[in-house]
Amino acid sequence: MPNVEYRGMNLIVPENDSEWREYLKMAREHRLVMRKCSACGLLRYPPGRGCPWCSTLGWSWQEVSDKGTIHSYEIVAQAIQPGFRDWAPYPVVVVELDEQRGRPTQDEGLRMVGNLVTPDFRPEGEENVAIGQRVRVLFQDLSPEIALPQFTLTGEPPEGRLWRLA
Amino acid sequence: MGLLKDRYCIVGVGETEYSRNSGRSTRAMAVEAIRKAMDDGGLSPKDVDGMLSYHQNDSTPSLIVGPDLGTRLNFWVDMIGGGSSIEALVGIAMGAIEVGMCRTVAIFRSMNGYSELRIGGTGARGAAPVRGQDLATRPYGMSSPGQAFAPSFMRHMCDYGTTSEQVAHVKVAHSKHASQNPKAFYKERVTVGDVLNSRWIVKPLHLLDCCVETDNATCLIVTSAERARDLRPRPISIMGVAGRVSKPRSDFAFAHGPLSRVAGYYAKDIVFPMAGIGPEDVNLTGSYDAFTFTTMLQLEEYGFCKKGEGGAYVSSGIIELGGKRPNNTSGGQLCEGYTHGMNLVIENVRQLRGTADDYCPGWAEGKHSYDYSPGKCRQVKDVEIAMNLGWSRPETGSALILRR
Numbered sequence: 191m192p193n194v195e196y197r198g199m200n201l202i203v204p205e206n207d208s209e210w211r212e213y214l215k216m217a218r219e220h221r222l223v224m225r226k227c228s229a230c231g232l233l234r235y236p237p238g239r240g241c242p243w244c245s246t247l248g249w250s251w252q253e254v255s256d257k258g259t260i261h262s263y264e265i266v267a268q269a270i271q272p273g274f275r276d277w278a279p280y281p282v283v284v285v286e287l288d289e290q291r292g293r294p295t296q297d298e299g300l301r302m303v304g305n306l307v308t309p310d311f312r313p314e315g316e317e318n319v320a321i322g323q324r325v326r327v328l329f330q331d332l333s334p335e336i337a338l339p340q341f342t343l344t345g346e347p348p349e350g351r352l353w354r355l356a
Numbered sequence: 357m358g359l360l361k362d363r364y365c366i367v368g369v370g371e372t373e374y375s376r377n378s379g380r381s382t383r384a385m386a387v388e389a390i391r392k393a394m395d396d397g398g399l400s401p402k403d404v405d406g407m408l409s410y411h412q413n414d415s416t417p418s419l420i421v422g423p424d425l426g427t428r429l430n431f432w433v434d435m436i437g438g439g440s441s442i443e444a445l446v447g448i449a450m451g452a453i454e455v456g457m458c459r460t461v462a463i464f465r466s467m468n469g470y471s472e473l474r475i476g477g478t479g480a481r482g483a484a485p486v487r488g489q490d491l492a493t494r495p496y497g498m499s500s501p502g503q504a505f506a507p508s509f510m511r512h513m514c515d516y517g518t519t520s521e522q523v524a525h526v527k528v529a530h531s532k533h534a535s536q537n538p539k540a541f542y543k544e545r546v547t548v549g550d551v552l553n554s555r556w557i558v559k560p561l562h563l564l565d566c567c568v569e570t571d572n573a574t575c576l577i578v579t580s581a582e583r584a585r586d587l588r589p590r591p592i593s594i595m596g597v598a599g600r601v602s603k604p605r606s607d608f609a610f611a612h613g614p615l616s617r618v619a620g621y622y623a624k625d626i627v628f629p630m631a632g633i634g635p636e637d638v639n640l641t642g643s644y645d646a647f648t649f650t651t652m653l654q655l656e657e658y659g660f661c662k663k664g665e666g667g668a669y670v671s672s673g674i675i676e677l678g679g680k681r682p683n684n685t686s687g688g689q690l691c692e693g694y695t696h697g698m699n700l701v702i703e704n705v706r707q708l709r710g711t712a713d714d715y716c717p718g719w720a721e722g723k724h725s726y727d728y729s730p731g732k733c734r735q736v737k738d739v740e741i742a743m744n745l746g747w748s749r750p751e752t753g754s755a756l757i758l759r760r
């Protein structure tokens with residue numbers, strides 16, 4: 191799999207990247223997949239080698255729904271990576287997917303980091319970023335072989351009260 | 357391990373100046389800091405036969421630094437790491453001496469942290485190739501420590517109503533302390549308004565919520581209590597240590613909550629029982645201040661206040677000189693200089709000796725005015741027990757309890 195240039199960074203996903211290669215390939219097919227433990231059945235992200243909860247090495251890919259809720263966020267005002275300077279201020283969100291919420295303990299869930307973007311992949315305005323907002327995955331194609339999962343607002347009613355930094 | 361309580365000591369401390377243009381190598385700075393620590397402890401080159409350092413590919417190895425000091429090493433390790441390394445290395449030094457690999461260990465950190473390799477990964481490092489686990493964060497413009505930690509800070513504000521004003525008091529307190537520290541890079545006192553009006557870096561962090569990157573080298577020396585008895589300064593005893601204690605899912609900290617829970621939640625159950633004390637027995641803290649929020653989260657997690665009440669705690673005056681339990685009396689990394697934690701331990705050693713190097717003319721003899729107005733004294737009265745809370749990331753931290 192060739193390297194992909196994105197915002198001035200080289201994303202390197204070699205053939206021997208046994209954790210990320212298939213995950214990003216399936217993202218390019220616009221499928222969000224998680225590793226599912228063959229013993230305890232729990233899903234995990236990022237795609238790690240063993241099960242963090244029962245240590246079993248057996249796993250299979252499982253497609254998950256593309257919906258979730260913003261669990262926390264930040265607004266980057268001063269970009270560090272040169273390729274993000276023209277994007278600032280931009281939101282980075284921690285999203286909790288609808289699958290496996292509160293499992294295996296009440297403080298856990300399938301959480302991912304991404305940008306909150308508009309449907310044309312510009313950073314969402316800060317006034318629309320809040321904890322509790324409902325989002326869905328939007329796949330940003332970077333090459334014929336790789337896509338980055340991003341998040342966009344669904345317009346659904348928020349989960350619980352919305353909270354944002356005043 | 358409880359058997360080693362009070363059997364090891366910190367016997368020497370030293371540092372270079374904190375600047376933004378050292379104009380010299382990390383080798384030259386390391387040698388100055390270690391030499392000063394050796395002189396401070398009354399140690400000759402043949403006394404020091406162990407060396408430990410930590411680095412982020414920005415330092416000079418022990419094998420190069422050792423001979424510059426006339427030492428021949430029986431043990432050395434140069435460990436990759438930043439914050440939380442120093443407490444871990446103190447424990448490793450104790451272990452190395454205990455098993456007989458060496459007798460006395462100098463631990464150093466040397467970094468041109470402003471003029472050469474800046475912490476946040478600016479410039480070429482900002483555009484470095486991304487592979488492996490970094491694919492989960494860096495493609496989304498999340499790379500610097502502030503960017504990696506901000507969701508934990510934000511979630512604390514959401515869950516507990518913590519405000520920017522409350523947290524700004526950490527910078528206010530540390531800046532007051534720095535005004536009594538001739539070594540501090542920033543000696544000017546600031547107000548809550550100054551913090552809130554400084555520009556945003558990554559919300560919820562303003563510029564003044566972030567530490568001050570500097571060029572510096574720092575050193576402390578560990579030896580056994582037996583050998584320490586023959587040395588000049590009052591040896592400072594190590595009561596307890598915890599190194600790089602981590603939360604579950606340290607591969608991706610966002611996976612395991614609560615997000616605002618930090619590693620001290622686990623480290624406290626190691627370090628306090630080892631020392632045989634609780635947080636109420638601690639007179640002075642050095643809670644790692646890479647950011648104002650890191651100080652608050654750790655004080656809370658180690659039990660100096662209840663979970664969720666960190667905002668009230670840090671804005672109450674308790675953490676200021678003259679308060680019940682001052683924090684980072686040197687001005688810390690928010691004001692004195694960013695060292696990846698070493699200066700916070702050095703300060704606590706000097707405080708426990710009663711010889712904080714403030715503006716009191718007799719500080720070296722332990723004569724202090726205890727007048728905490730600007731440009732005066734920063735010695736804490738009757739300090740018996742001091743504690744360092746070392747931060748690497750929300751999911752990893754270290755701790756060290758010292759007594760005089």
Ligand SMILES: [Zn+2]
Binds near residue numbers: 227231232241242
């Ligand atoms: Zn499992």
